[in-house]
Amino acid sequence: MNVYKCLLVCLLGIFGLVGLPSSGGCAPPSGKGAESRSGAGAATVVSGSKESSGSLFPCHRLEKELRAHRQEVSRELRQVKRELARLRAELAEPGIREIMAGIGYILGLFGIAAFVLSRRGTR
Amino acid sequence: MHIADGVIPTGVAVGCYLAAGGCVAVSLRKTAAEDLPKVAVMTSAFFVASLIHVPLGPTSVHLLLPGIVGIFLGWSAFLAIFLGLLLQSLLFQFGGLTALGANALMMGLPAWAAGAVYSVLASKGGARAPLLGGMCAAFAVFLAAVFLGLLLASSGEDFFGVAKLAMAAHVPVAVIEALVTGFVVAFVHRVKPELLQAGVAGGANR
Numbered sequence: 001m002n003v004y005k006c007l008l009v010c011l012l013g014i015f016g017l018v019g020l021p022s023s024g025g026c027a028p029p030s031g032k033g034a035e036s037r038s039g040a041g042a043a044t045v046v047s048g049s050k051e052s053s054g055s056l057f058p059c060h061r062l063e064k065e066l067r068a069h070r071q072e073v074s075r076e077l078r079q080v081k082r083e084l085a086r087l088r089a090e091l092a093e094p095g096i097r098e099i100m101a102g103i104g105y106i107l108g109l110f111g112i113a114a115f116v117l118s119r120r121g122t123r
Numbered sequence: 124m125h126i127a128d129g130v131i132p133t134g135v136a137v138g139c140y141l142a143a144g145g146c147v148a149v150s151l152r153k154t155a156a157e158d159l160p161k162v163a164v165m166t167s168a169f170f171v172a173s174l175i176h177v178p179l180g181p182t183s184v185h186l187l188l189p190g191i192v193g194i195f196l197g198w199s200a201f202l203a204i205f206l207g208l209l210l211q212s213l214l215f216q217f218g219g220l221t222a223l224g225a226n227a228l229m230m231g232l233p234a235w236a237a238g239a240v241y242s243v244l245a246s247k248g249g250a251r252a253p254l255l256g257g258m259c260a261a262f263a264v265f266l267a268a269v270f271l272g273l274l275l276a277s278s279g280e281d282f283f284g285v286a287k288l289a290m291a292a293h294v295p296v297a298v299i300e301a302l303v304t305g306f307v308v309a310f311v312h313r314v315k316p317e318l319l320q321a322g323v324a325g326g327a328n329r
Contacts, residue, residue, distance in 0.1 A: 094215040099174060102210045103167045109206065110163035117156040 125211075126226055126274060128219030135277040140224030146201045146231055153198030161318070165192050166203040170210055173217065184296045189230045189267055190260025191304045193238030195311075195318065200238055201231040225274050233266035245319070252319070256308030257301035264297040265290055 131139070154162060172186040193200045205227045211217040218226045237259040244255055272286025311318050 094174060098214040099171060102170050102214050105210055106166045106170060106206060107163055110159050110166070114156065114159045117159070121156065 125218035126222040126229065126271070128221050131222060131225055131274055131278050135274070136221050136225060138224075139222075139228050139274070143205065143224040143227040143231070146228070147205050150198055150201035150205075150231075154202060158196075158199060162196055162199045162203050165195050165200075166207050168192075169203060170207040173211060174215075184293075184299075186300055186303065187230065187264055187267065187296060188260075188300065188303075189234040190237040190263035190300060191256070191307060193234035193236070193263060194241045194256055194259055194304070194308065195238075196234075197238045197242065198235070200234040201227070204231045204234055229267055229270040229274060232270065233263040236266055237263035252312040253305040253309035257305035260304035261297040261301040264293050264300055268293050 169188050169192050172188040174185065176185045189200075189204065192203055196203055205223075208218060208223060208226050208230065212220055212223055212226075240262065241255060241259045245252060268289035269286050271289045272280075272282050275285045276282035308319065
């Protein structure tokens with residue numbers, strides 16, 4: 001008797017697994033949407049989809065994966081933002097181009113002055 | 124040590140511009156044509172020096188070089204510093220165009236002072252040239268800190284507090300600058316001593 005019960009549960013589980021993407025496929029995304037909108041609402045949505053699909057395992061795993069994924073993405077985003085800030089700070093300080101331009105200006109200005117003075121001196 | 128835009132009141136900024144303009148005119152008048160290459164080189168050195176940051180504990184300081192410019196250029200030092208600061212504010216956004224006069228006075232007058240002290244003491248021949256140069260450089264840095272305090276006092280800060288703070292912050296700069304200037308003066312003194320004699324005294328004779 002017990003064996004039959006087990007088999008039934010297993011079958012239900014398999015059906016649940018297979019059936020989820022096709023029939024209950026919209027449940028996890030909607031659950032994710034609710035989760036991203038409000039953390040408190042996520043739990044109720046997940047429990048509701050659990051009842052409808054009849055299996056507890058896949059939705060739980062999906063939610064876990066989604067959460068992990070979101071964490072990973074936000075971590076990467078933080079890294080990118082940090083990198084961006086560093087780059088901006090680096091761009092703000094003068095580089096070799098500005099230095100060379102400045103030296104060029106100085107030598108050019110003094111060159112012009114020397115040229116003018118030399119012309120005035122020869123006349 | 125740069126004063127940024129909008130820190131000092133407009134009246135003071137305009138006054139500083141006028142004073143700096145007068146100093147530049149004097150400096151131009153005292154600059155001989157044959158000294159122009161030397162002035163150009165020292166201007167470039169001054170222009171670049173503020174970019175060399177020396178890490179020091181939690182913060183970093185950069186060289187100022189008013190002393191060495193004054194020692195080498197004498198009267199022309201103000202012109203060199205004014206030009207260097209102008210290009211720094213245009214290209215690097217150091218300081219600001221409205222505060223350029225104040226910045227020029229703050230760095231240029233100590234340069235003149237250092238040059239004058241150096242040429243007077245060197246002509247007496249009391250101390251050795253490198254030591255004297257180093258001392259003049261440190262003196263110029265402290266004088267610049269005093270000027271900074273004076274200028275900021277015009278914007279309502281209390282003078283002694285700012286001057287003391289600026290001096291304390293620039294003790295390491297003064298030490299480093301004294302060392303650098305000492306080495307440079309020692310080298311030039313050995314290799315080409317006539318470069319050093321065309322200081323304020325030499326410029327005034329022309």
